[in-house]
Amino acid sequence: xxxxxxxxxxxxxxxxxxxxxxxxxxxxxxxxxxxxxxxxxxxxxxxxxxxxxxxxxxxxxxxxxxxxxxxxxxxxxxxxxxxxxxxxxxxxxxxxxxxxxxxxxxxxxxxxxxxxxxxxxxxxxxxxxxxxxxxxxxx
Amino acid sequence: xxxxxxxxxxxxxxxxxxxxxxxxxxxxxxxxxxxxxxxxxxxxxxxxxxxxxxxx
Numbered sequence: 001x002x003x004x005x006x007x008x009x010x011x012x013x014x015x016x017x018x019x020x021x022x023x024x025x026x027x028x029x030x031x032x033x034x035x036x037x038x039x040x041x042x043x044x045x046x047x048x049x050x051x052x053x054x055x056x057x058x059x060x061x062x063x064x065x066x067x068x069x070x071x072x073x074x075x076x077x078x079x080x081x082x083x084x085x086x087x088x089x090x091x092x093x094x095x096x097x098x099x100x101x102x103x104x105x106x107x108x109x110x111x112x113x114x115x116x117x118x119x120x121x122x123x124x125x126x127x128x129x130x131x132x133x134x135x136x137x138x139x
Numbered sequence: 140x141x142x143x144x145x146x147x148x149x150x151x152x153x154x155x156x157x158x159x160x161x162x163x164x165x166x167x168x169x170x171x172x173x174x175x176x177x178x179x180x181x182x183x184x185x186x187x188x189x190x191x192x193x194x195x
Contacts, residue, residue, distance in 0.1 A: 044159070044165075045159050048155050048156065048159045049156060049159065051152070051155070052152045052153070052155050052156040053156075055148070055152045056149070056152050056153075059140075059145075059148060062140075063140065063145070107142065108140065108145075111142070111145045114149075115145075115149065118149065118153065122152070122153065122156045125156060125157075125160055126156070126160075129159075129160050139163065
């Protein structure tokens with residue numbers, strides 16, 4: 001019987017199988033927070049990310065934080081727009097949740113601006129996690 | 140919403156998301172979420188008190 005070398009078996013192990021749907025999952029995860037995990041049948045994670053991102057975004061709108069538009073001019077506001085837009089559908093619906101518009105003259109409005117940006121950043125984490133799961137790199 | 144309640148809400152939601160991503164089992168996630176929440180609040184309060192002498 002031929003003996004196998006365990007070190008050789010470890011070195012020649014095949015890489016994780018890539019799922020061609022991973023980019024689609026990532027896009028869905030951006031579009032609706034938690035949807036990527038929902039499509040991957042990770043119900044708990046889907047619910048947690050929907051609550052976390054939605055809670056942060058809606059709280060930010062209720063506090064009348066600043067929501068940055070796509071063509072604001074300088075690099076800082078462009079970065080802020082990218083953070084805000086990362087929350088997907090919540091950014092698109094910002095004009096509904098924040099009908100009165102931003103009011104950063106008060107501290108609450110300042111907090112609201114941070115809440116909205118944090119919602120987008122948390123969704124970026126969610127997108128990366130969904131992509132990694134879909135790619136087979138995570139359980 | 141008061142400043143402190145906004146801090147608590149932010150810490151709670153961020154901790155839930157971080158715990159979900161970084162740990163696998165429910166027990167580990169709950170422990171990490173509580174730990175992360177406590178750190179968020181304590182560090183924020185610590186920074187607030189550190190800035191207090193310079194606030195007036």
